[in-house]
Amino acid sequence: MTRTLPRPHKLSNSTSPTNSSGGGTAMRVIVPLQGVVQGRGGLFLGSVIPCALFYFLQLYLKRFRNDPGDPKDPNSSSPPPRTGSPNTSPSNSAGKLTELSGFPRSLSRSLLSPRNTGGPVSVSSRVSSILKSGESPFYLGLKRVEDDPYHEVGNSGGIIQLGLAENKLSLDLVEDWLDQNAREALVGGVANCEESNSSGIASYQAFDGLMELKVAVAGFMSQVMEKEISFNPSQIVLTAGAIPAIEILSFCLADSGNAFLVPTPYHPGLDRDVKWRTGVEIIPVPCRSADNFSVSITALDRAFNQARKRGIRVRGIIISNPTNPVGNLFNRDTLYSLLDFAREKKIHVVSNELLAGSTYGSEEFVSMADIIDVEDLDRDRVHMVYALSKDLSLPGFRMGVIHSYNENVLAATKKMARFSSVSAPTQHLVVSMLSDAKFVEKLVKINRERLGRMYVEFAGGLKKLGIECTKSNGGFYCWADMSGLISSYSEKGEFELWDKLLNVAKLNVIPGSCCHCIEPGWFCFCFTLLTEKDIPVVMERIRRISETCKFQS
């Protein structure tokens, strides 16, 4: 407080300390100065906002403090000593606040703690919040399957995996190819470094991927998108999977405390990918079954304005196209209006097109790159995420792709790729795989056929049980409406059914609430780990549950 002393000194001529009360005097000093500082005005915003923020901070601190001892007082010279290891209460939703609150509190703690406490050493609060956060059913289910996986002959009573987006339908093709070509691709790679100056598999590479691979990936993407879109290899950055690709983009587009709009239902992993380390928030934009879960600009606008009222800055929209888990496609008009919305609000668009090569319906798939090619005013705000894990059935290879038109984003992502780069042997193998145009064409074509056939069978099976699915055009999922089977039309009812499916029927599915779907009773069935022989088994298991459910109600 001594620091505030010289203040009235400087401005004593502008204030008359005669009659007004102390508070008024202080305000008279502060308010004009605010204006002076900010240049033109904005004195209201300049002072009300910090006041309000600080008030809420104090309120927050007060609420979350559990020890009844002296409150923290910056002026008092003899604060009570604290022992033990008090842990700050981290809440991931209020990242901004904890960050602010963590600072003065931990500071005072380190000053106060007696020298030789030797207590257990604590981990960072951002990580302890990750550790503490309860597992969602999505991850619980995956764990259960690991413990007791179904096997046709080995473990016919085990849990059938319908919750993991992995495609094994075309693995035989990939295997054949690897059998014939892997050796050549890799051995050639090592030898390279001896003959010429080009890099072999052992030495340091550019963190953001080999140029050969970028060229191959660009070609592959154009092929998969089935349009005359050309991708520029220099606008591509490779990462160790699509997860880090999304995280790196989040780091680049938003600061801690900013937010992205994401239409729901969205993939349950996205929360971790976007929020955990970046401190960025996700604002769900609910879509309804009445619209076949397609996003409306009105809903986006509402979510945007609500966020603004809460003081959160929205930095972008993340869409998944084909949508995951629903499996529908964005049509051209929606993409255009999405771009218009982004332009109006001056925000980014991240288009996750992981499943672009796994479409099978009759509808046309329109890539964001296709839209942008025509209308290149706004290239800077559009970023695409792609991966080879889904379309080539190679998730273990960990190959993600960021494609951006924005120079700054590219420069930053290239540097961040150091934290998540693809190993050189993998890159070499994928280069030769993608360069085999005949094989790639065959793989994509057959994979699509098989996906389509499985979807029809699976959805048909569900329909026989009276369970309707949304019409899907891509992806590995059936998005099924089981609201007829839930005991109460609520999230609780949905979880009960999920629990029954997992523990009684031994089927691991993803409940809609994990995908932030607002309508209860929707479930996501991933059918690409099954064979056609498995479908009757799954249907029989569902049937048994549905009978018990109907009985009760």
Added chain:
Amino acid sequence: MTQTQTRPTTEPERPKPTAATAMRLIVPLQGVVQGRGGLILGSLIPCALFYFLQFYLKRHRSPNPSSDPPSPSTPSSNLADLPRTSSRSNLSSRGSFGPVRVSSRAGSLAKADDSTYYIGLNKVKEDPYHRTNNPNGIIQLGLSENTLCLDLIEKWVSENLTDSIMGSDGGDLSISGIAAYKPFDGMTEMKVAMASFMSRVIGKAVSFDPSQIVLTAGATPAIEILSFCLADHGNAFLVPTPYYPGFDRDIRSRTGVELIPVHCRSTDNFVFSITALDQAFNQARKRGVKVRAILICNPANPVGNILPRETLYDVLDFAREKNIHIICDEIYGGSIFGSEEFVSMAEILDSEEGDKDRVHIIYGLSKDLSLPGFRAGVIYSYNDSVLAAAKKLTRFSSMSTLTQRLLISMLSDTRFTQEYFETNKRRVKEIYDSFVAGLKQLGIRCSESNAGLYCWADMSALIPTYSEKGELELWDKLLNIAKINVTPGSACHCIEPGWFRCCFATLSQEDIPVVIERIQKVAETCKFPS
């Protein structure tokens, strides 16, 4: 403002000078806010504080404020950034189609490199030396990479590749073994292979527990993930200098953790002292920065010395006293060529009992097995919470299954690794000896070194002024005239000017005379003016 207007009714009238009035108001009101209520008065202090913050910012703002977002490193600028950005978005007119902006953390990364370490590396990429194709190119002495034994690796890969990837009998199991999703933190077989490899290489008498291993896509993400786990934004690590120039980017850029250099001197052969650590710790505390860990590199990069056993015990005691973590970067643990014995932190802990959970070891295969392209990094931690968190964070940086399969069979082939280590040690030693001897002829002394792929050379006699500026002038001359890329000490935060790190393990014996000759040419011009 409407809120604060009501304040006068709650206070007594004071015709005294404002400062005193403010004090009288603030002190009791603090109590009111924090104990019983009274939101109005609690807001006066933040207003005043905020005013000063704004004033400070305005004064220190560069001429073009809009294009220069505040750096995200200090917590104070973070505070300032918050209301400024939000007010800006509120006021800006709806339909103006300005360019879309990236985040401030990306903004600072997207700018051109400012560290001499990265400038040098980029320069070499443009014009790399090659004995026959480009004899006038730049010779790379700035990247710590080992190509001396690539022939052994190549031989092994060509002999064992098919078996390691496809399995010796082929079949369905192996294809889903490499194509399918695997645990993000690495396959169990890989962890077992890595644990036994680490025992053979760095632990000698210690056995490593596979369940304490988390695998990442290289040592760089391993360090970053640990930083995320151990420190929050605004916290700091103590790092003895000179340290590896990449740490600045690895640790600071995304986690927001600060690095506090702890200066070491040539008179101690750059071994840090506990006094210096203590001093740095206390200074940080005075600045209000919370120190969460000490990061040591053993064998040290760039100096190449090995920390004595007593120092390790001292560090452990220091960390216990201050209740902080220890990160031990032992990535060069198997690259010992000297006579001195290397003691791993794991060995120290093996004999200690209790309180191990503050120690975390970083390892990788980039240096010891010269496989940087494989991106294989290891976090070995004694702390269950850190392990659990690190496992979850590996979703952002996991190793490809293909690479893991290859490495499992390579690491399990003990005959190969044994042969590799013997040959590698011999070859590194040979090249080190001739490189240091070459420098000695020019009158350049290197610090005593027993490990690593580099030597730490004292060129202070060649720099025009004994300062960082002089050092950078010499670096510039070496890079642009002699066409040699070395890492200047200042990039490693060394406080004594004139030291340079030269990585020699990518050279062959024939290259050494070329390098020495190039340095000599520069050295002659340097001695002349002085």
